[in-house]
Amino acid sequence: MEEINLKEVYSYFKSKILWILIAIVVIIVIGNVYTIITREPMYRSNTTIVLVGESKEGYSQSDSQLNQNLIGTYSEIIKSRKVLSQVIENLKLKMSVEELSNNITTTSVEDTEIIQITVANANAKDAKKITDEVAKVFSEEIQDIYNLENVAIIDKAELSKNPYNINYVKDNVIYFIVAFVLSFGIVFIMYYFDTSIKSSEVVEEKLGLTVIGVVPKEDKE
DSSP: OOOOOHHHHHHHHHHTHHHHHHHHHHHHHHHHHHHHHHOOOOEEEEEEEEEOOSOTTOOOHHHHHHHHHHHHHHHHHHTSHHHHHHHHHHHTOSSOHHHHHHTEEEEEOTTSSEEEEEEEESSHHHHHHHHHHHHHHHHHHHHHHHOOOOEEEEEOOOOOOSOSSOOHHHHHHHHHHHHHHHHHHHHHHHHHTOOSOOSHHHIIIIIOOOOOOOOOOOOOO
């Protein structure tokens, strides 16, 4: 196997540094263009609701037990057709119940009577409006279904400023690493298969010939 001269490799890479930098920049630009074209920015908004007691005398143990049993059921009712169709009608949304349901996530906080409702949408303002409306319609529907008034909204939704599915800093770091490895790999392959004589030392070392003179390269107009 042919030995690799590290000094020679360094010199070869140094001569290709401009090519490497251009390749890195081009790959990063292509990566960002691909992200912009193929990935639609999505925004999230969330609100939290809590199950409370109906009695004005205070929150009893029986209220707590009832609410614990209802958390799973309430989480499903939030995404039910009855609730979401009313939300669509109220906000005049141009989407189906299934599409809206796919963009809603409900999470119950362990060992509490708190449920978090999260809505994703391509428009940050719509995400906020839908989140608040879902919580409002849900609490109204619970009164009709169970004849209970045990739902209270803790935090209203806030307007999201940044998309949750795009992180340009993280993406550019990945693109840079990929570009760096790829460009250096290509340059190394070019070096490995380059059989041209690069210096007088190579002639003496590999061909066993004595160099008696070197003709310098001169650029002329």
